[in-house]
């Protein structure tokens with residue numbers, strides 16, 4: 657089982673520190689997009705967390721199930737209105753099997769990068785394909801690797817500087833690895849440091865993983881409102897379809 661980087665200390669402040677991502681302006685387009693793809697079928701969220709997307713999607717009438725490694729995150733989900741009605745399996749979403757088949761599986765908020773090896777990311781696509789009905793879709797939301805901001809010989813890129821939070825990405829280009837360091841203000845002038853490992857992954861590489869798993873690219877956008885994906889896009893929302 658991979659290491660759980662979303663244990664109690666992260667889970668207890670996740671919703672508060674990610675408050676921007678819980679705003680209706682952010683969540684509603686995601687839910688519109690996913691509900692449209694799910695149709696009358698069921699949806700599987702990999703890395704369901706505290707239910708930021710799963711709960712409003714379920715409130716739209718979509719039957720949602722989840723997989724997550726972190727008991728602490730899922731405890732928060734279950735405590736929310738409607739949370740106890742969303743079935744969640746504790747396990748690694750690269751390998752964990754759940755009962756049923758799905759018209760939609762989705763992995764949002766850069767969570768594919770939580771799998772820190774290429775083998776695990778490929779296994780994730782294969783696991784999703786095993787759960788999808790023919791014609792079912794797999795959706796990933798993830799940043800485009802920000803290497804254009806990294807001068808040769810440098811390792812660190814600041815991705816956020818605010819009054820209460822500073823974020824710094826540390827690159828290991830040879831391994832396609834990334835550690836995100838966060839300095840978050842807690843009380844008074846005190847800042848807490850936390851760091852988490854990722855594997856950044858290219859859109860074309862994800863397309864190959866999909867092909868290995870028997871899926872093909874159906875749509876690629878720069879955002880949930882189907883903004884065009886261009887050379888300037890900083891993230892993408894991609895949809896692969898199972899043959």
Ligand SMILES: C[S@@+](CC[C@H](N)C(=O)[O-])C[C@H]1O[C@@H](n2cnc3c(N)ncnc32)[C@H](O)[C@@H]1O
Nearest residue numbers: 662703704705708724725726729748749765770
């Ligand atoms: C950034 S949070 C996203 C949570 C939620 N999807 C959201 O959008 O707010 C990533 C979630 O994925 C879970 N996670 C990370 N790696 C995982 C793995 N290999 N298997 C299962 N869950 C994993 C974490 O426990 C955490 O709940």
